[in-house]
Amino acid sequence: MIKVTNLAQTQIGNKAYHAYLMQQAGLNVPPFAVFRFDFFSDQAALEALRTFQQQFDRHQLNLSELSQALVAWAKKRFTGENLESVQAFLDAYDNNDQFAIRSSASLEDQADTSFAGQFQTQLNVTANGIPQAILNTLQSMYQPAALNYVLTHQIDLERLEMVIMLQEMIDSELSGVYFTANPQGILNEHVIVSGYGVGSGVVEDKVPTSMTVLHPSMDESKAIQVNLDTAYTETSPGAPQLSLEQMTALTHMAFKVESLFGKYLDIEFAFFENTLYVLQARPITTLPQAPIFILDNSNIVESYPGVSSPLTVSFVKEAYRQVFRGLAKRVLKQSDSQIEAYEPTFANMLAEVNGRIYYQIQNWYQLLQLLPFSKKIIPIWQEMLGVHHLEVPLMPVHLTWRDKGRVMLGIIKAFVNSPKAMDQLEDDFQQIQQRFKANYRPSANLSELRRLFDEIKVAVLEQWDITLVNDLYAFIYTALLNKATANQGVQAEIAGITQIESMKPMLSLNEIVKALREDENKAYQDRLFALKDDDIRDFLNKDSHKVTLMIRDFIDSYGDRAPGELKLETTTFRSQPSKLVKLLQKRLDNDLVKDIDDDSEAVVDNNKLNFMARFFKKQALKGIKNRESSRMNRTRIYGMMRTIFLTIGQRFVEAQWMDTVSDIYYLTMEEIFAMVDSGDAAKNLPQLIAERKYQMAIDRQLPAFNRLVYVGEIFNRHPVNIQGFDAEINAATILQGIGCSAGVVQAEVLVIEDLEKVNEFDSQGKIIVTRMTDPGWVYLLTSAKGIIAEKGSLLSHTAIISRELGIPSIVNVASVTRSLKTGDWVEMNGLTGQIRRLEKE
Incomplete structure (x- = not known):
């Protein structure tokens, strides 16, 4: 055997080469040496491998027979190997020192051929046992499972050469594998599988393991954030729970390894005496290749916080589909074929994962890219919705240039006419509301309720798409006003909308x-x-x-x-x-x-604004007021639908299909109306409801992920034994967000994570800290001194309501519900968006 001194990738295989590069980059890789077998460069050996291949291809040998022949052949060739170079390496160590024998085969750890788990790694090997361990690793290349992998990937036997890594053994106290993407198909999620002892126990399921899920990020200054608010661990009895220090060390290590080899890696690690060692790194080869689904909860989490019921999810997805289809009809008029091309987009504006509702944001971008001046509009849309990830994926366009021109003219026309159309929508909604009051009866039968639902749905969704145009109207004019006032005082300019x-x-x-x-x-x-x-x-x-x-x-x-x-x-x-x-x-x-x-109209001196700024302000206020009015009417529509579904639930209970009226929430809209139309209960309905209640209880234990990037397909998790992390993740004196309502106050913090556990007067004289709010929080905010939220933008509900109440507000403060705790004292500046910790009074 030859000790390789020229550690080039072509000489030592990817595994050893990666270890070498990590070592050179300052990562803590245990010392190792690399050895090649003499016989793989022997022409006779290559001829022998070709002969074995031909015998298999001609069906003269089956897989088992081929394996036996190659194992025997490898043993015979190994007996002729000169092991002096190996012994020379071992002379520097004591006889009692232990080593790990690892494979680094010629095609191992490549993007399309990982050979993960195929070749034998041997741990805790003493000097006397090294020759046999080397032989075992060599022969493992020809075991049936490995050979099947080779043949399945259409690799010729002569192309596969075993290279040996002889590495100092780390007798780890804790070890595992760090995946820089969830191998099931979530690209922006890191997964750590860990267990006590050495790595073979974890990989071979010989010890209890825990699985930690992280969504780490790197900010503009290259600082790495572990983000414990979206972290959790699934454990089994006897498995370790990683400490914050260990997770932080592992995450920093993973980002550094990614900087060397690119994204989506499988990294083996070990901890010994509180020191982190990196053992090997290779690409994850099990990830699906396409398509990509980008889910983002910016803004929509205000409307649908936490876990939503199957009924809500099904209703909301259909509502969004209809509204966006209505917008397409508005701007494309009679172009039914073009509308049909976008049907998959309309149907997937939203996605649900473990009961939480997300924008399928790539579909939003697909439609936004059809707008005139989309490169200018998209950043405004991102800012107003509080979207953190600003990259815009390129999406296919299904319109001809002629149709794109029609879209441009249609959008501009709808934009200009938006205020008048919103006034008409308000008048039409009053008629819809009166129609509901006239036709709804608590004693209505199922057919009558179905008919009323359809009437209201059609009447509303035929024209509700204009609210999307009005949102754009409000966003653009607020952004223009913000620019015209040089980002100073815009909060006061858009506050105090009479009778909002x-x-x-x-x-x-x-x-x-x-x-x-x-x-x-x-x-x-x-x-x-x-x-x-x-x-x-x-x-x-x-x-x-x-x-x-x-x-x-x-x-x-x-x-x-x-x-x-x-x-x-x-x-x-x-x-x-x-x-x-x-x-x-x-x-x-x-x-x-x-x-x-x-x-509550604020007294603002318009004389300080130039003509254009006054115009922008007038239009922005008009758009914001119409936006809030339409949202109140949307709330009333949902109230009508809630009333209809609860009454259907009452009829189902009377028919003895369900136990309680609230069981209706665990069914989808489609399931409910299938039962209404058939006049009969679904098969195994009690079991279905029980299963969904259980799943929602599990889903509530999962953190609310802000963004999920799936590849292949969107799927739900089915976690067990979930544990979260309660450690404080940001002890900085100063926290920064977006100031939305001016004012400086000092007060005690009240962190609200579950609104059901607080009432209006718990917030008396305090600064509320929460993930997000919606319009229904107005009753709680009236008694508070200020509001700080993790989510939101200048036009979020938190911002709108706080400005009208005259209390300072700051939104978009990352992980603030973990950085601050109930009882902390802070000073908040609603103009600058700065939060400063104070000593407790």
Whole structure:
């Protein structure tokens, strides 16, 4: 055998060459030497391998017989090898030192031929056992499994040469494999499989293992963030739980190895005496090749936080399909063939993974790229929606240049006419609402409910696409205003929109509280708050007191406004009036609730703005106001649909198809209407509902991933024994986000992760820290001193509502719900977006 001193890739194989490059880059690779067999350069040996190949190809030998012949042949050739070079290497070590014998075959660890797990690695080998260990590794190249791999990949036997790595043994306390992409097909996810002891125990499933999932990132300054808010571990009894220090060390190591060899690697590692060693690195060869699906929860997570029910997911996906198809019809008019070409795009604007709803953002970009000036519009769209990943994938265009021209003219026309069209949409919605009130009956049968659903759906979705144009209208004019004011004071310019729809529920609620506080209504107040929850709905429907009428009007107008209001399974004031009565009682018991003037228009000196800036402001305010109004109406539409589905659920319970009305949420819209149309329950319906309840409970344990990049297909996870990470991930004194509502306040922090566990008065005088808000948070924000959110943009609900309430807000603060904890004290500047930690008072 020959010790190789020229460590070129062609001489030593990828595995050894990668180890050499990692060593040169400063990574902690255990010392090793590389040896080649003499006989592979012998012409007689190559002729022998060709003969074996021919015998197999001619069916003179089957796979087992070929393996036996080659193993015997390799042993015979090995007996003629001179091992002096190996012995010379070992002379530098003690007899008791141990080594690892690894393969580094000529075609091993390549992108299309990894040979992962095919060749034998031997650990803890002493000097006396090295000759036999080398022979074992050589012969492993000709075992049936390895030979099958060779022949399946159409590799000629003469092309395959075994090279041996003789490496100092690391008797690791913990070892494993770090994948820089999830091998199942998630490209932006890292997976660490680890177990106690040496690597063979992990790879061969001889020891309990844990699997840690990470979504690390690298910022513009090349700093690596581990992002514990999207990390979790699946463990088995007796398996290790990686520490933050170990995860950080592994992640930094992985990024460095990727800088050497490119993305999507399989890296073996070991820890010994708190030192991280890298053993080998190779490409992941099991990843599917195409297609790519990019899922992003920017902005949509405000509307659908957490896990959504199967009913909500199915309804929302269909609504988005119809709305975007309507937009295509608006701008393409009669070009049905072109609309048909985009049907797969319309049907996949959204995706659901483990109950969480995402934009399939590559499809959004596909449609945005059809817009005039798309290269200017897309960055504005990204900023206003709070999209962090700014790269824009190139998507296929299914339109001719002529049709693209028609799209441009259609969009420009729709854009210019957007304010007038939004006014018409508001008028039409009032008619839809009246139609629902006139036709809905709690006693309606299934056919009547199906008919009412279809009528409302068609009436709404025929024209709801104009709200997308209005969103673009608001985004563009806000961006132009921002630029015209040199990014200074734009928050004040777009605040104080008179009678903005998002504030009306709070104004109406305050009027009810004022009426309840009147002395003449003391007896009524006592009577109302003495009612049991089950009796409140009946009381509100029948009582004629003036306050009851005000409450009824409130529920009629704003009863669907609640946190998570676009999730059909959300409990609202309409579906559970007792929640409203409890809120009224709490507001009466608290004298510190902020009173809100119903004319909250901010006093802004327009004279300081030039003509263009004043024009941009006027249009931006118009777009924002229409955007908030349409979102309130959308909330009401979802309220109608919630009412219809709950009534269908009641009919299903009466038919003894389900146990409780709320079971309806665990069925998809298609499943529900199939049962309505057939007049019969689905087969195994109780089992299906039970399975979905269980799956949703599991899904809630998973972190909310901001972005997922799938390759091949989108799939759900089925985790077991999930453990999260509670370590603080950012102890910096200063945190930075996007300032959305001016003001500087100092206060105690209240971190809200589960809105069901807090009430309005928990936030009294505190700074709320959360992942995101939606319009239903208005009741909570009225008593807070400020709001900080991980998600959001200048036009998110957090920004809009805080500006109208006159409290400072900051959004887009990475991982702030982990950086800050309840009880911390901070100073927040809603103009600059800066957050500064303070000593606790």
